[in-house]
Amino acid sequence: VNPAxxxxxxxxxxxxxxxxxxxSFRTVFGQADGVxxxxxxxxxxxxxxxxxxxxxxxxxxxxxxxxxxxxLHHRPMREGxxxxxxxxxxSARVRAGNGFVTLVTEITDEEGLxxxxxxxxxxxxxxx
Amino acid sequence: xxxxxxxxxxxxDELPExxxxxxxxxxxxxxxxxxxxxxxxxxxxxxxxxxxxxxIAHGMFTMGHLAACVVAWAGAPEAVVRLSAQFxxxxxxxxxxxxxxxxxxxxxxxxxxxxxxxxRADRDGGTEWPIKRGEALVHLD
Numbered sequence: 532v533n534p535a536x537x538x539x540x541x542x543x544x545x546x547x548x549x550x551x552x553x554x555s556f557r558t559v560f561g562q563a564d565g566v567x568x569x570x571x572x573x574x575x576x577x578x579x580x581x582x583x584x585x586x587x588x589x590x591x592x593x594x595x596x597x598x599x600x601x602x603l604h605h606r607p608m609r610e611g612x613x614x615x616x617x618x619x620x621x622s623a624r625v626r627a628g629n630g631f632v633t634l635v636t637e638i639t640d641e642e643g644l645x646x647x648x649x650x651x652x653x654x655x656x657x658x659x
Numbered sequence: 660x661x662x663x664x665x666x667x668x669x670x671x672d673e674l675p676e677x678x679x680x681x682x683x684x685x686x687x688x689x690x691x692x693x694x695x696x697x698x699x700x701x702x703x704x705x706x707x708x709x710x711x712x713x714x715i716a717h718g719m720f721t722m723g724h725l726a727a728c729v730v731a732w733a734g735a736p737e738a739v740v741r742l743s744a745q746f747x748x749x750x751x752x753x754x755x756x757x758x759x760x761x762x763x764x765x766x767x768x769x770x771x772x773x774x775x776x777x778x779r780a781d782r783d784g785g786t787e788w789p790i791k792r793g794e795a796l797v798h799l800d
Binding site for chain 1 (some may be wrong): 694
């Protein structure tokens with residue numbers, strides 16, 4: 532992990548709240564209707580490759596563990612709508628030989644209004 | 660299923676526990692649904708090289724199970740405003756996970772309920788906490 536990458540904001544990616552994708556998520560968790568609260572993880576996994584693959588961050592994903600996660604919903608997602616997801620490196624630090632990276636993904640609607648803020652904290656074990 | 664009303668909720672209330680035994684099929688289905696295809700959750704050799712006995716469930720699979728517990732209690736997914744979790748222990752295939760929670764605070768003015776939530780797993784006679792110190796904020800009409 533390179534702390535100098537802290538603050539980097541990556542280009543927005545398109546994120547569709549697809550009916551089939553939501554339905555398979557519901558099936559996995561045995562939920563009858565609506566969009567499951569953690570469905571926003573799909574948006575994160577669309578946006579993360581830009582940060583994870585950025586040589587400036589220098590993150591070895593094979594040594595990464597998911598330490599914590601938070602979702603803040605500003606309004607419910609609606610099935611079928613198209614949103615955009617922008618990921619930024621909120622923090623990047625090295626402490627006691629491990630790397631700590633927090634990625635924040637802001638999900639917004641077509642008018643730019645906030646829908647969901649997702650915060651993922653990752654630990655890279657044994658950073659050189 | 661209808662939305663729980665704030666009047667039905669008191670501090671100290673416990674959420675009904677939600678249990679499931681995690682299988683390879685579950686984890687495969689979650690990888691497909693989420694787009695998280697990290698081999699740690701799909702390939703036993705990769706998982707062993709990382710120091711586990713075999714593949715482990717995604718932390719987000721366990722958090723999704725916790726979310727389902729909160730949704731079942733609240734009555735609708737739209738009620739869940741915020742959900743946070745710390746991942747503290749891996750979940751192996753065949754292991755049973757138990758999600759639960761307690762009402763910590765009821766804000767009648769904001770019509771919001773704060774819950775302490777967690778996911779527990781029993782292993783080798785001891786208790787592990789795949790999710791510890793989780794928190795949920797639920798808005799009820």
